[in-house]
Amino acid sequence: MTLKKRIVILFLLCSMIPFVSIGLISFFTLDSILSNKVKKGYENNLAQVEMSLENTFTNLNHVSQQLAFEGTIGQELNELLLSQKPFERSQITEQLKSQMSLVTFTNPNIGLVLYFFTSNNSIMFENSPVKDGFSLEKLPLMAKYYGISYYGPHISNSRFDNQFVLSALRKVDLPNHDDVYIYIESGLHLTQNLFDSNQYSSDLSHLILDNDGRIAYTDLPEQYRRNDIFSNNQSGMASGSDNANYWFKIKSAQGWSIVSVVPKTKYNMEINRWYVQMTIFTLFFTLIVFLLAILLWKMLYKPLNTFNREIKQFYQHSNHTHFAIVPTRIPEFDHLLLQLRSMKEQIWELFREIENKERVKADLEVEKLLYQINPHFLMNTLDTVHWLAVMNGQTEIDKVTLALNKLLHYNLGKLGQTSTIGEEVEALNQYLILQQIRYDFQFDVQIFVNEDTMNTVIPRFILQPLVENSLYHGLSDDGYIRVQIQMTNHIEIIVQDNGAGMSPDTIHQLLNTTQTAQRKAGLGIGMNYVKRVLAAKYGDAAKLDIQSEPGIGTMIIMILPAN
Structure with a gap:
């Protein structure tokens, strides 16, 4: 593997491993955070809707109490039903209409209000014209307790309103009439505003369940049909999913429940958006790292090329030719190039020194050869003289020839051979023997x-x-x-x-x-x-x-x- 590939791969690994590690950690962390954030967002929204519906029902209950028998209006209605005098009935009717107007005026969140007689399906004291065919059986019942029936979102029975409303039906306990009820609807657009007043309004659909878990109201009739039993009716906050949707359900204290339904594509949209952003950022970061690796290689390639040229010049130019050093603009490499040039100078200096030594050694060889005139013949002759001196009893001559023979044998050794201090001292002693015999002084x-x-x-x-x-x-x-x-x-x-x-x-x-x-x-x-x-x-x-x-x-x- 080339240095370029190694640098690129090593740089990518050194850069990407921490990035991938941090990315994985942040992925799982942010995935958990985003999931919790989205889930909490939907749950908080659902809690707000549930609270708003409870407040609406509480307001309907409060108004119905004013119109029931225990209130002033209920008592006057009882007097009207008992009175047989036309003038008295006319006065009571006007008073009732005035008080009904006052009640609706002081409660702007209240829409249609009327008294309904179940015995003959008649209506009295309605504050707005009622649509034909008014019937309680058509309304989606949500809950019924303490003599009050609450109906989920339905089209208003007011002739001038086609919006969804909530309604309540309360029995008016008159002493002599058992078929009188007060019917009250929430104000115009109130119900829809409850569903739309949140950041997820465009993504959410809603279901309202009655006390038995049946669907009383649905925004998705094709997937969740009215009067079907919803799959989960547990208390408190709950969540789940089906094939296409996530749902979040909260059950009120009165027993009815509200369910928020969000498509899975919408629910995961924020998380998927983060995935896309991370993918784009990862690709961008990888591109930057790759470009930096290439830049790092180029930063190294130019100095290495300069080193290569310096080395080629060293063995290709035997005449020690100098070329100008091109600065790399990297202090460390420039310093190394100067050191390389200095090393080249020292090597050439060593070459010259070795050449000089070789010349000196050659001169010594030639010089020593001048002293080695037929050395073997000379030493053989001296050996002959030595034995003649021994045979003739010439001890002095024997001593001189023996010493000279040993000295010549040592001194005429090959140039460049080494010796020991002991051998040098022995040769010196032989030399001194010859010199003391040669000279006439001690x-x-x-x-x-x-x-x-x-x-x-x-x-x-x-x-x-x-x-x-x-x-x-x-x-x-x-x-x-x-x-x-x-x-x-x-x-x-x-x-x-x-x-x-x-x-x-x-x-x-x-x-x-x-x-x-x-x-x-x-x-x-x-x-x-x-x-x-x-x-x-x-x-x-x-x-x-x-x-x-x-x-x-x-x-x-x-x-x-x-x-």
Whole structure:
């Protein structure tokens, strides 16, 4: 999988997982909240309708009490029915009409009011013309108790009103008449206003159930027919659903019930609206996240492309060609590019250093070959001289040839091979044997080496040139050479003599010249050789220093890495 795909997928996962998690949590939370909100809204609306209907029935009951026998109007009606005098009946009739008008005027929520005689279906003292065919049997009975019958919403019996009303029928207990009732309807548009005065009016339909749970009034006659038993008649607030609708029912204290019916599509509309909004928001958020992932990839692609070009330039241009760095405008990447350019410079510097060391090593090989003229023939000849000296009893000659043979065998080893401090000290001893026999004066050589350091690996043939330097710079008969080798966290080799010493110019020439000293012949390869061997083997990790004063002596200090 490419880096681009990984970045896009990882960014999408990092962004979408928290979003989806929060979305799921909010979904279940808001779904519960919205469901409760909608349900509570419908239940509260239903409670308001139920309360309004109860208030309407209470008002009808209150007015009917004024018109019953216990009230003044009821008593005057009794007098009218008992009176046989026309004038008296006329006066009582006018008084009744006046009082009836006063009652209806002081109760604006009251519509049609009349006295109904069931014995002959006659009507008296109606405050509005009554439609023909008035009959109580046609009215939807809701409840009946304490001598009062309540009728659910029905078309008004007033000739001037075709709106739905609520009505009540109350028996007037007259002493001599048992067939007199007071009939009262609610005011114009009151019932419809009760159903429409809420935020869900356009979504709700209503059913009114009588005391037995039968449907006395219905807004949905095709689904809920009048006089059918409603499926649920439990007390208090209840709710349920059928195939197409949700319903909420509340039962009044008088025993009748009111049911609000809402289609499932309307009920879930607010929740579905939230679903749509969340879906749109999720798609929009996903698009934004995807665009940000692409932008993030582009932010990474340009610096990576720059890095790729830098690396290609590194191995394609062996002449160390420089190209201008194009800023990425991202500080971290610009810093890395500068570090990469710096690393390239260091690598090229290392290449040049390695090339120089290889050249030095090649020069040393050539120089050493100058001293290896037919080495095997020379050593075989010396071995022959050694055995001739032994056979003729020439111990001095035997000693010289044996020492020379060992020294040549060690010194003519392959360049680049390593040796140990013990082997270097042994070769130095052989060299000193030859030098003491060669020169006609005695000099003291003291070698101080810790036994623990004898197996430490160092470059081959670096001690003899230092001692040779002391011999060649004015060592007298009472002279001494002190060689001290010790090791702590590095190897320290000190060669000290009490010879003629050297001037600062001579010291500077020995330490800084790049040409092989040709003043001396034989085995004295010299300081240049040691200096170049250390440079080729250790680079700057090794140090070579000369401290000398004319007439006092010289001290050569060589410090090598311990490993």
